[in-house]
Amino acid sequence: MRKRKTLVDVAAAAGVSKMTASRALRGDKDVSKASIERVRAAAREIGYYGNHLAASLSSSRAELIGVVVPALANVVFPEVMSGVSDALRGTGFQPVFGVTEYDTEKEYEIIRSMLSWRPAGLIITGLEQTEATRKLLSGADIPIVQTMDCDGEPLDACVGFSHSKAGYDIAKALLATGRRRIGYAGCNLDKDTRAAKRRQGFLRALADSGVPLAGEVTASGLSSIQSGRKLAEEILKRYPDLDCIYFSNDDLAAGGICYCLETGMAVPEQIALAGFNGLDIIEGFPGRIATSKTARHAIGQAAAGIILEAVKGNGSTGGQRIILEPTISLGALQKA
């Protein structure tokens, strides 16, 4: 059986008292820099790692921050998590993650389980939680940040942008390039409420401009490049005269461009494609696909920043709202 190293082992290795070792590890000002360095080197040498849990008990609060995301299937939410992780580095707080797969019942279970750990704060995705989940959250006396959306009434703080506006804006941008026979191809709209909001905004912009939607195909199930291929094939077979397709996200749009390139359709000359997120995969086809680039890493970072501020202050987020709007990239379409 391996034996865990204790503070006594560190003190012995550094040739100081247990008290000095303890103070040195805390970075106490009364300990000389040389001693701090010697004690830390000794701790590293023998593989000592302290006991945060014991320390957290006295405050009855673990230094954990719950992060709830809907999916890990493309880089969007991992990048939000990466932003959270970067903001927390060196602060003593650690993220604990949960994945809902866009299922509100799973989201309830994950949040309930997380709250039972007394996290220092919670970062969750979107504004559409069930009544039961909202009750859980409003009973939790910790800072909560809802991310990636601001279309609605946040429970506490929020960091995101309006998906409805994002859909509206890209429709206007596509219309401005002269496209008029515009189709929509989407996935998972029953569960992905943010994608559904983008679609609504998109349709509203078309209506405002007096341009009818020229065709639409949707599928259930999570989006992927493969489902984008299928949707592109389906919509182009049903509506062969489209000059533009707006996909509910970049995974689908990437599948769309693969289909178009392989069937010899010129993108964007013959058909314009647009997605959403500004994924790296889109940049693999430079300028061929229009998209709205979302600030995923910055959103994660800002959300974690609000929690840190709150826990270091009076525990309240002050109901902060941070809006980080996506930027539209039209690429080659701009000139076409």
Next chain:
Amino acid sequence: MRKRKTLVDVAAAAGVSKMTASRALRGDKDVSKASIERVRAAAREIGYYGNHLAASLSSSRAELIGVVVPALANVVFPEVMSGVSDALRGTGFQPVFGVTEYDTEKEYEIIRSMLSWRPAGLIITGLEQTEATRKLLSGADIPIVQTMDCDGEPLDACVGFSHSKAGYDIAKALLATGRRRIGYAGCNLDKDTRAAKRRQGFLRALADSGVPLAGEVTASGLSSIQSGRKLAEEILKRYPDLDCIYFSNDDLAAGGICYCLETGMAVPEQIALAGFNGLDIIEGFPGRIATSKTARHAIGQAAAGIILEAVKGNGSTGGQRIILEPTISLGALQKA
């Protein structure tokens, strides 16, 4: 200030005693099914979420499982995390994640910080930890699973496959299709030790077959579709007569095919491309890119399974080794 709901509130709402409420929430056999359901409905109704931390104190161990991954920039490690998350669902254990960005010093800091939380177990990536990190880990009396690799000596349990063999096998498969002017394009080989092992295996297979490497370009920095484009451009300008390029992973290979498609090179007829991982993005170009499909979700699931077994048993993993080899997909190259 919001007030946290207590067990007393649950008992009052369900019309039972505090003791019965407590037993019902634990699923005690002495409480009737009807009472259990009434108490759980009441807990849900008022937004009660219990106090796991207090429960875990008595055992002086938090029900957290640390998961350390090198990157979140493509779906490879998020999918491993997703496998871990699926295996832990409903068990009461939760994953805590840390991202090293392929930096061994960050890895040391993350693992030290995680160990200070007394996790129930640790899932880390790869076998190449520094001496200081290995000391930390060998001093921790918890089950540890190293994932994604088995070329070397694990500290405790491991779930993965041989990258050296994976590189060897795809080289043999490419040679069997008749390719002889084969180049290599790689990224981040100084830090990504598993990519470096694949390259070594690849070169060994070429040497065994008496085929010299016809060209090589490498770059530092994390791999991406954009860097794949650049590497493809560079290697094809320097070695225009290549009939095959092996990229260190699928992100790079996807950049490669974007470059080839846009410059009018027929893939795989004129030039065969191969990557590694079997990402969804590769399947966007059906059969155009050869790859080795890795069992990322299954690896995460198996790693979490080993930890769960150990903590429910005598705390030891028994030094289990689980090998989940990738499967080679040659796609259109098979017939070419």
